[in-house]
Amino acid sequence: MSVSARDVQRIGELARLHLEDDELERLTSDLNAILRHVDSLRDLGSTKRPEDSSQIGSKLESVSREHVEGPDKLREIPADFAPEWKEGFFVVPAPPGVHPSGDQ
Amino acid sequence: MSLQDKVLSSSEVLNFGGSGFRSLDDIKELEGGREGLNAFLAVAEPEDLEACGQGPLEGVMVALKDNICTKRLPTTCGSRILKGYRSPYEATVVRRLRRAGALIAGKTNLDEFGMGSSTENSAFGPTLNPVDRSLVPGGSSGGSAAAVAAGYVRMALGSDTGGSVRQPAAFCGVVGIKPTYGRISRYGLIAFASSLDQIGTIGATVLEASLLLEVVSGHDTRDSTSAEKPVPRYRDAAVQGIEGMVVGIPTEYFPEQLDPPVRALLDDACERLVAAGAEVRPVSLPHTEFAIPCYYVLATAEASSNLARYDGVRFGARLPAEGLDRMYELTRGNFGAEVKRRIMLGTYVLSSGYYDAYYGTAQRTRASIAHDFTAAFNEVDVLFTPTSPTPAFPLGERVLDPVAMYLSDVFTVTANLAGIPGLSVPIGTVGGLPLGGQLLGPWWGESHIIAAAGALEASYREDT
Amino acid sequence: MNWEAVIGVEIHVRLKSEYKLFCSDRAVFGGEPNTHICPVCIGLPGALPVLNSEIVDLALRTALAFGCTIHFESVWARKSYFYPDLPKGYQITQFEHPLATKGSVTFPGSKGDTSVKIRRVHIEEDAGKLLHDRVPRASAIDLNRAGTALVEIVTEPDLRTAADVRLFLGELKQTLEYVGASNCNMEEGDLRVDANVSVRRSGSPRLGNKTEIKNVNSFSGVERALSLEIARQIATLEAGSVVGQQTLRWDDHREELRKMRSKEESHDYRYFPEPDLSPVRVTQEQVTTVLESLPELPRVRCSRFKKVYELRDYDAEVLTQSAANADYFEELVGIHIDPQVAAKWVVGPLQGLMNQRRENAQTVPVRPAQIAALIGLIERGVVSESAAKSVLVILAQEGGSPSDIIEARGLMQEQDIGQLTSWVTEVLAKRSEEVARYRGGESKILGYLVGQVMQSSGGTADPRLARDLLIKQLRNE
Numbered sequence A: 001m002s003v004s005a006r007d008v009q010r011i012g013e014l015a016r017l018h019l020e021d022d023e024l025e026r027l028t029s030d031l032n033a034i035l036r037h038v039d040s041l042r043d044l045g046s047t048k049r050p051e052d053s054s055q056i057g058s059k060l061e062s063v064s065r066e067h068v069e070g071p072d073k074l075r076e077i078p079a080d081f082a083p084e085w086k087e088g089f090f091v092v093p094a095p096p097g098v099h100p101s102g103d104q
Numbered sequence B: 001m002s003l004q005d006k007v008l009s010s011s012e013v014l015n016f017g018g019s020g021f022r023s024l025d026d027i028k029e030l031e032g033g034r035e036g037l038n039a040f041l042a043v044a045e046p047e048d049l050e051a052c053g054q055g056p057l058e059g060v061m062v063a064l065k066d067n068i069c070t071k072r073l074p075t076t077c078g079s080r081i082l083k084g085y086r087s088p089y090e091a092t093v094v095r096r097l098r099r100a101g102a103l104i105a106g107k108t109n110l111d112e113f114g115m116g117s118s119t120e121n122s123a124f125g126p127t128l129n130p131v132d133r134s135l136v137p138g139g140s141s142g143g144s145a146a147a148v149a150a151g152y153v154r155m156a157l158g159s160d161t162g163g164s165v166r167q168p169a170a171f172c173g174v175v176g177i178k179p180t181y182g183r184i185s186r187y188g189l190i191a192f193a194s195s196l197d198q199i200g201t202i203g204a205t206v207l208e209a210s211l212l213l214e215v216v217s218g219h220d221t222r223d224s225t226s227a228e229k230p231v232p233r234y235r236d237a238a239v240q241g242i243e244g245m246v247v248g249i250p251t252e253y254f255p256e257q258l259d260p261p262v263r264a265l266l267d268d269a270c271e272r273l274v275a276a277g278a279e280v281r282p283v284s285l286p287h288t289e290f291a292i293p294c295y296y297v298l299a300t301a302e303a304s305s306n307l308a309r310y311d312g313v314r315f316g317a318r319l320p321a322e323g324l325d326r327m328y329e330l331t332r333g334n335f336g337a338e339v340k341r342r343i344m345l346g347t348y349v350l351s352s353g354y355y356d357a358y359y360g361t362a363q364r365t366r367a368s369i370a371h372d373f374t375a376a377f378n379e380v381d382v383l384f385t386p387t388s389p390t391p392a393f394p395l396g397e398r399v400l401d402p403v404a405m406y407l408s409d410v411f412t413v414t415a416n417l418a419g420i421p422g423l424s425v426p427i428g429t430v431g432g433l434p435l436g437g438q439l440l441g442p443w444w445g446e447s448h449i450i451a452a453a454g455a456l457e458a459s460y461r462e463d464t
Numbered sequence C: 001m002n003w004e005a006v007i008g009v010e011i012h013v014r015l016k017s018e019y020k021l022f023c024s025d026r027a028v029f030g031g032e033p034n035t036h037i038c039p040v041c042i043g044l045p046g047a048l049p050v051l052n053s054e055i056v057d058l059a060l061r062t063a064l065a066f067g068c069t070i071h072f073e074s075v076w077a078r079k080s081y082f083y084p085d086l087p088k089g090y091q092i093t094q095f096e097h098p099l100a101t102k103g104s105v106t107f108p109g110s111k112g113d114t115s116v117k118i119r120r121v122h123i124e125e126d127a128g129k130l131l132h133d134r135v136p137r138a139s140a141i142d143l144n145r146a147g148t149a150l151v152e153i154v155t156e157p158d159l160r161t162a163a164d165v166r167l168f169l170g171e172l173k174q175t176l177e178y179v180g181a182s183n184c185n186m187e188e189g190d191l192r193v194d195a196n197v198s199v200r201r202s203g204s205p206r207l208g209n210k211t212e213i214k215n216v217n218s219f220s221g222v223e224r225a226l227s228l229e230i231a232r233q234i235a236t237l238e239a240g241s242v243v244g245q246q247t248l249r250w251d252d253h254r255e256e257l258r259k260m261r262s263k264e265e266s267h268d269y270r271y272f273p274e275p276d277l278s279p280v281r282v283t284q285e286q287v288t289t290v291l292e293s294l295p296e297l298p299r300v301r302c303s304r305f306k307k308v309y310e311l312r313d314y315d316a317e318v319l320t321q322s323a324a325n326a327d328y329f330e331e332l333v334g335i336h337i338d339p340q341v342a343a344k345w346v347v348g349p350l351q352g353l354m355n356q357r358r359e360n361a362q363t364v365p366v367r368p369a370q371i372a373a374l375i376g377l378i379e380r381g382v383v384s385e386s387a388a389k390s391v392l393v394i395l396a397q398e399g400g401s402p403s404d405i406i407e408a409r410g411l412m413q414e415q416d417i418g419q420l421t422s423w424v425t426e427v428l429a430k431r432s433e434e435v436a437r438y439r440g441g442e443s444k445i446l447g448y449l450v451g452q453v454m455q456s457s458g459g460t461a462d463p464r465l466a467r468d469l470l471i472k473q474l475r476n477e
C-alpha cells in the first residue's frame, strides 16, 4: 500500500500534528519507503498461525488493586507543571464553536 | 581487590565507594570540557543526592536515561515538548535504587522518546561515542552507554523497546541487559511502546549490570504488567559458570552479508563458550525476517497513542495560539522529525480501514515470532547471536535514511516482540571498534544469559 | 401507511464505586476542582493504570441484572481522540471483547410488556469536565471526574416510540438502583443517554438512515428530543427527501436539537488493545457469588407479591418500586402481620411519614417490630387507627414502644360506656339537622356522626362502640 500527500495530510490532522509543506513532502516519501518494507508482512498473511493471541501481557497474571489509598497523591499543586492554571483549573483556549462566558 | 572479589568474599553489604569512582564534579568537568560527550542532559548537584538506604549499592553513582521520572532532576525524554519538565512523582526504579543506597548522578541523553538507534534524534544534540567521537554511541540509551563506557559512572539504567539498551552497550563496549517483559516496573518510565518497553541495565562488567538488575527488579503494584516473581540473586549468576549449558546458534542471525571479521569474532565467541563447558548447536527461528516490519507497525501504533498526551494542556511546553486546534498542532509540532514520522506511521496503521492489514497482521506475526523462541528453548538453554550487524557507524550516516536506521535493530527487536530477556556483552573489536554478542534466554531466564555472559567475559579477561 | 420509528439507546452509567477505575483517587461529585487527581488520572508521563477490582463486581451486578452472558476474559482498548477533558488523548474502554453481551430488559411499555435486547455491557473511564464560564475568554478543565468508572449499556434497536424509551429508561434506572450498581442521581449526571433513531414504513423490514442524538441527561429530555427528531424525519421523508446520517446534540435549555459540526463527528477512534492492562478475568465462582448476592428484581418481586400475598396491583407496584420498601413490608409479614394490613401501613402511613421526614425505609427510625406492635394494639382495640397514626409520628420523633406512648399520652381507645354516651349525647344535641336527615331515611349520614364523636373524643373513642351507641340513641328517641 502507498500513501498520497493528501493521505498524509489527513493522518496529520488525526494526530494533531502541524506539518509544513516540505515536511509533508518528506513524510510522504518516508512513509512510502517504510510501508514498502512493512508490506512484506502481508506475504505472511496466509500462513498458519501457531497461536491466535499474541498479547504478551496475557502471559502475566491479571493484576488488580483492592481499593487502598496509594502513596502517589499529587503533593504539589498542578500550577507547578501546568502550562496555564487559574483559580484551581487547567486553562485552554476554547474549543471551536464554544464561546466562553467567564466574566471579569 | 576487584569488584568481583568483593562479591565473592562477602555476602554482606557491598561497599562500592572509594577510589576509581568519579565524583559529580568530575562528571561535570568532563562533560563541560572540549572532550565532552553530551552523555548527560542533567548532572545532579550535591544537594540533589538524597539520603539513601544501606543496600548493595550504598554510595554508588548511577545514571538514569532521561525518560525515567525523577523529582529532583528534570525529565525531558530528549524532547523539546518536555523541556524543563519536572515530574511531580518519581519512577519505582528510582525509589528502589535509593533504597539500595545508590546516588542518582544525573540524567542521560537519548533519542527523543527512545525513538532511534543512534542518539542523534535528541532535541539536545547527539551523544558521541567515547571509543571514537566521530561515531554514534548507538541508541536510544546512547547517553547511558557512553557514560558507563567513558567511566563517568559504573552503572546506568536505560530502556529497551527494540534494542535500545543492548545495541548502544555493544557500540560502546559495555554490558547491557534487557530483562523479561514484566521483570522491572515501568511505573515512571515514559512510554514509547508499552508492550515492548522494558527498563534495562548497563554496566562496565557483567557483574555490575547484573547487580543493578537485581536491585531494580521485582513486582510493583503500580504496574499491572509487572510480574509477581521472586528476584534471584543475579550477581551470583554472573559467576556461576556454564558447565553443561546448551547454547543455540540461530542460523537466521548469521546472514551471508555479515562482514567476515564480524563473523570471525562471533565464531571465536562460540569457541570460548564451548571451552567454558557449554554445548553449541544450530537452531532455526524461521519468522525472523518479519521481525522488523512487525516491530515498526506495533511500536509506532502504540507510540502514536502514548504520545497523544503531549497536547500542551496539563503539563509541558505549550505554544500559545488562537484557538484550541491551532494550539494542539503548534505544540505537537515541537516533536522532532523521527517522532513525527513514527506518530504518523502509527496513526496510519491504526486508522479505519487499515487496522487489520497492518496491526492485526503484525499481532499475529508477533505470536509466530514468540512461538519460534518457545520452540527453540525447548531444545537449548540460551541463544547466541550478534547484537548488531555492524559496530558503531559514523554520526550522520543514517539520519536521512529511516529504513536503514530501522534495519540496524534487526537482531534485537525479536526479544522485545517475544518478551524474552536479552543481553549484550563485548566480544572483541573490529578495526578497533567494540562488537557485542547477544545472549537470549527464555522468559525469566535472566540467570542463564548472565551466566553465559559472565563466562565469556571471564574468558576475554584471561587473554589480557 | 403509517410510519414507525426504530430506536436503540446507549446509556452511560456512573458506578457506585468509592474510588476511580484505574487509580486510588476518590470518585466524588462536586468539591473543589482538581483536588481528586493524581499522575494516573491526569495522564502525566510515565503513569500507569491499575484496575480497581471493586468496579468489576459492580459492573457484573449490572450485567447480571439484565441477564447478560458474562465473558470470562474481556479486553481493555484505547479509544483515541483529542479533547481537553480527555487527559491521555485516549479513553480506556472495552471494544472488541466487552465484559458482557446478550441480555434483555422487559418493562411495562405503552402497549403492555415490552422486551428490549441488550447488545453489550462494558466498563470504561469517564472524562473530566470542560467549563466555559469560569475564566475569561478561555475554557477551564476540572479533572476530578476523569477516570471515574462507567458502564456503557448498549441496546439493540428494539424500541419503537419516544414514550417507550422513557419507560424503558425508568425500568433500567430502577434496576440499577435495586442491584446497588449506581446511585442513578440524574442531577449529578450518573445516567447519560445517547439514542440513534431511524424511521420506516410500519412493517417494513428495511431500516432507514439513522441519526444519533447525543448528550441527554434527563429521561424527559430523551423523550422530547426523540419525539422532535422522529417528527422531523417523517416530515423529511413525506416531503420526498432523504434523511442524512448525522449527529445531533440536545440542548436542554432551548429544547432543541443542534447539528454537530462535521469535524466533531468525523471521528476515527483508532481502537486497539490497551497494552498497559492485562485482560479482565472473571471466574465462574465470581459470577455465582454476584448472582447469589443480587436482590430479586422489581418486576419479579412485584408479581410474587401479587401471587403470594394476594396484594392489589397498586400496592404490589408501589411496594416494589424501592427494594427498601419491599424489604420493610416482608419483614412485617415475617412477624405475622397480615400482608394486606402490612401493605396498607407501608404504602399509607409509613410512606407519608417517610416523605415528610425525607427518609427511606432503611433510614426511617420506626422499625417493623414497632409498627407490628402498633398494629397488634389496633387489633386488640387498645388504640384506634387514627390515634395509631399519631403514635407513629411520635415513635419517629421519640422512639420507644407504642404501648408506652399510648399510655403516657392517654391515647387508649375509650371503651367506657358512660364516657362514650356523654360524647354521643353531646353530638346528637349539636347536630339536630343531621339527626333529622338520618331519621328521614338518609342512613349513610351515620358515618358523619361517628366522625363527630371521634372528633369530640380527640380520636380515642372506640369507633365500633360509638357507632352502636349512636344507633341505639337515634332509635330510642
Ligand SMILES: [Zn+2]
Residues within 6 Å of the ligand: C020, C023, C024, C025, C036, C037, C038, C039, C040, C041, C042, C147
Ligand atoms: Zn487519580
